[in-house]
Amino acid sequence: MPQHPDFARGLSVGIIMDGNGRWAKQRGLPRTAGHKKGAEVFQQIADYCDRIGLASVYFYAFSTENWKRPAEEVGAIMRLFGEYLVRAFDYKSRNNRIVFLGERAALDPRHQQLMAEIERDTADRTGMVLNIAVNYGGRQEITRAARLLAQEAAAGRLDPAAITEETLAARLYTAGQKDPDLILRPSGEKRLSNFMLWQAAYAEMVDMEVLWPDFTPAHLDAAIAEYNRRSRRFGGI
Numbered sequence: 001m002p003q004h005p006d007f008a009r010g011l012s013v014g015i016i017m018d019g020n021g022r023w024a025k026q027r028g029l030p031r032t033a034g035h036k037k038g039a040e041v042f043q044q045i046a047d048y049c050d051r052i053g054l055a056s057v058y059f060y061a062f063s064t065e066n067w068k069r070p071a072e073e074v075g076a077i078m079r080l081f082g083e084y085l086v087r088a089f090d091y092k093s094r095n096n097r098i099v100f101l102g103e104r105a106a107l108d109p110r111h112q113q114l115m116a117e118i119e120r121d122t123a124d125r126t127g128m129v130l131n132i133a134v135n136y137g138g139r140q141e142i143t144r145a146a147r148l149l150a151q152e153a154a155a156g157r158l159d160p161a162a163i164t165e166e167t168l169a170a171r172l173y174t175a176g177q178k179d180p181d182l183i184l185r186p187s188g189e190k191r192l193s194n195f196m197l198w199q200a201a202y203a204e205m206v207d208m209e210v211l212w213p214d215f216t217p218a219h220l221d222a223a224i225a226e227y228n229r230r231s232r233r234f235g236g237i
């Protein structure tokens with residue numbers, strides 16, 4: 001059925017890009033080939049999210065736990081990330097803001113520099129926010145926010161009794177941004193795996209059997225159509 005032109009306008013979607021390894025294995029290819037295809041799909045889907053008018057999209061590219069993988073695989077993912085950083089995610093001529101979520105100090109200093117430049121160059125843009133989570137973990141993010149609050153309280157700049165959910169949310173990597181309305185995890189897994197633990201409180205989740213390298217705009221359309229059929233109550237009735 002054709003979608004209403006505004007079917008996705010203003011929504012925020014989180015995407016856990018999963019299944020690259022299985023996709024490669026099914027084809028007798030090295031896992032890194034799955035990540036390469038996954039990165040191409042990332043770019044296509046990011047472009048599509050912009051086209052359908054999402055307010056923001058959050059891609060989970062590398063978690064704080066992914067360092068446990070073999071060094072060769074970690075190196076390949078980071079090299080791919082570096083290539084896309086150099087191209088500034090093909091967003092140079094668009095109206096998108098790019099934001100990186102996660103602990104950057106552990107990343108290659110050249111990558112850190114490019115990340116800072118891309119964020120600075122796109123900071124005033126008013127279109128979709130493209131968030132890319134790299135060396136990101138939800139628990140790490142909340143712990144960091146708690147540490148920032150404690151430091152401010154110890155310095156006398158913050159009254160602990162005045163801390164609200166908003167005060168804490170303003171210290172997350174996503175400060176000022178909308179929570180995801182919908183979180184997708186292709187590949188059939190049904191776990192958040194430390195992704196946006198705070199922000200996902202009321203996110204809808206949709207089953208997705210497709211592996212990330214096979215993910216197409218039609219899969220996103222179907223997930224959003226399902227989201228649009230749901231009734232969100234936020235704890236009410």
Ligand code: FPP
Nearest residue numbers: 017018019020021022038039061080081084
């Ligand atoms: C999960 O699949 C995927 C990752 C841990 C890496 C995702 C990275 C990219 C798509 C490329 C780099 C990112 C950008 C933004 C250019 P998996 O390896 O866990 O798959 P499996 O569960 O089938 O083994």
